[in-house]
Amino acid sequence: MLAIVVMMTIGVLVAAAVAVYVAYPHRGEEMPVAPQLGSAMRKGVDTLPTLEDSESRQ
Incomplete structure (x- = not known):
């Protein structure tokens, strides 16, 4: 029961x-x-690699 409460939290x-x-x-x-x-949060997201529009169309 405790595990369910912790996971839901x-x-x-x-x-x-x-x-x-x-x-x-x-x-x-x-x-x-x-x-x-x-x-x-913004710094953390800026460090992640992203896929540009030109890369996704290839």
Whole structure:
């Protein structure tokens, strides 16, 4: 029972992090409550490799 509660809590936290990222840093806006968290999320995403439009069409 404890394992289910822990896994559900982790799932809700991950979903909340994704929602917060999409609502603010992804659109280029500052987070109103914790701007440091938004800049940390933006830095983490900027370090990941991305596929450009020209690369995806080949």
